[in-house]
Amino acid sequence: MRSALLDAASKLFLKHGFDRVTARQIAVAAGTTPAMIHYYFVNKLGLFRAMLERVIGPVRDMIAGSLQGGAVDPAVLIRMHMQTAAANPWIATLIVNEVLAEKGRFRGTFIREFAGRQAPLVIELLQRARASGNVREDLDVRLAALSLMSLCMFPFLARHVAGPVLGLKLDEDEIERLIAHTARLFAVGTTPPGRATRPEHRA
Amino acid sequence: MRSALLDAASKLFLKHGFDRVTARQIAVAAGTTPAMIHYYFVNKLGLFRAMLERVIGPVRDMIAGSLQGGAVDPAVLIRMHMQTAAANPWIATLIVNEVLAEKGRFRGTFIREFAGRQAPLVIELLQRARASGNVREDLDVRLAALSLMSLCMFPFLARHVAGPVLGLKLDEDEIERLIAHTARLFAVGTTPPGRATRPEHRA
DNA sequence: CTTAAAACTAAACGCGTGTTTAATATTGCG
DNA sequence: CGCAATATTAAACACGCGTTTAGTTTTAAG
Structure with a gap:
């Protein structure tokens, strides 16, 4: 369920931005309720952070890594x-x-x-x-x-x-x-x- | 007052976009209440349209005009x-x-x-x-x-x-x-x- | 001055938001 | 099994949104 929320958050947040996506939209897209966002990520912002880290974290690390040498x-x-x-x-x-x-x-x-x-x-x-x-x-x-x-x-x-x-x-x-x-x-x-x-x- | 609303709407809408500005913010910035938006422009969208026409209408017309020749x-x-x-x-x-x-x-x-x-x-x-x-x-x-x-x-x-x-x-x-x-x-x-x-x- | 239209104000409405609570279901282990 | 930890649900919360209503002030012509 945690990952289902992250998946839905990726799709919606990336396309439409933080403000234009509601917690309920994400929850429904993940097949659950907004309460699960609080359960796993404290709040909508926490979900956003987690999704961001999962999506562009690797990209950031790769670029930083290849610049270090x-x-x-x-x-x-x-x-x-x-x-x-x-x-x-x-x-x-x-x-x-x-x-x-x-x-x-x-x-x-x-x-x-x-x-x-x-x-x-x-x-x-x-x-x-x-x-x-x-x-x-x-x-x-x-x-x-x-x-x-x-x-x-x-x-x-x-x-x-x-x-x-x-x-x-x-x-x-x-x-x-x-x-x-x-x-x-x-x-x-x-x-x-x-x-x-x-x-x-x-x- | 109508123009004060348009002024405030220009400043706020242009910078932050339609969704990220509330009708109350505009009303306060114009020194009045949200009811005036309804009075002069029916609703928030009407104010947006009016402001858009006033701000970029002339620009559009000028470009279109100089392209016609x-x-x-x-x-x-x-x-x-x-x-x-x-x-x-x-x-x-x-x-x-x-x-x-x-x-x-x-x-x-x-x-x-x-x-x-x-x-x-x-x-x-x-x-x-x-x-x-x-x-x-x-x-x-x-x-x-x-x-x-x-x-x-x-x-x-x-x-x-x-x-x-x-x-x-x-x-x-x-x-x-x-x-x-x-x-x-x-x-x-x-x-x-x-x-x-x-x-x-x-x- | 009278009076009706126009301009403005204050308060509330319904609704959707993010968030939270309390209760229930499911899991996993001794 | 027993039972605690985890997972999930449904319902409600307070709040801010755009909008609307009803009433009051201001304006201006007769």
Whole structure:
């Protein structure tokens, strides 16, 4: 039952965000009652935290792990991100949802712990790349990091937003090409040395 | 009082989205009671519609108007968008908020009327540009339109998201440069085809 | 001044939310 | 089996939401 709740929470929270899903919806989707949320996770927020840890915890650890071992080619990092994001297409939506939700601070420190922790890494990575001469010297690292992260996110936002807004129905093949197209935008640094690290978590 | 409600609704709805603002919050911010919302706008949704028309109605009309007069250089359209978006920095946030809100359909047909109406125009514009040889022939118009719109939006999303997520505090000057940087990404129509999709990556 | 429409206020309504309680069913082990 | 620990259920709680009602003040024309 605990895992059934986590499953339902994953599906609903990731798609619609914390506020737009009720505890009852999750309970019903899991085939039980809201009381079970309190029993296993204290409250709705606890369920959200647990679900978050289960879903994007592995992703965070993988990225952090592969960044720890010295210098990484930005292109490799981007490719890695693209693959994990493609495998978990709703994470970008979740992050945008949650960041836009609260009035300045985060829901606890979730996003700060997850997405926020990776931002300094990206900046540091770009600084290293600049130092090693892989990108031009006059690069504004902060703005470049912003562009980088935004462009890495937008295909996965577009996936769920394009239909409603543009009247476009994107099939999997087009998404694939959109991701490739975006990745090509960032052919920074030297040539990407094949596939260095691969995400092996859930499809 | 009617306009005071519209003012308060603009500030709150644009920043936080429809669901995350209560009728009482708006009423208090306007120095009155929720009953006035019913009096002037029937209900919360009516207030939302009225506020939407007042805020982005002129923008929509201006863009539609300038598109009516024959062929437009994509670069001009982008520059125009950048200017209006810079003048109304919360519109992008609102659109994303509202698109992410409902489960497939929109809140009524607002976004379809506003943002959605412009999407076909962008696609048509790109098709014209391709026909006139301003962009490369093998351009996928749908995907390009997607990239185009996303990239035009992201600086204005980043403005309010960068702080919380990246720990970056962007001042007005940096925003200015970010917008210019993004606009340069899409120097379509005036630059040779091969160069069009390559970022220059400088501040 | 009179008076009726318009503008505004205060209070309550029904409903859905997250949460909690109290009672019951199920499990697992000596 | 006996029985405590665990799991689950159904019902209710207090609260905030959007909305509505009924009554009062203000406005402005005759």
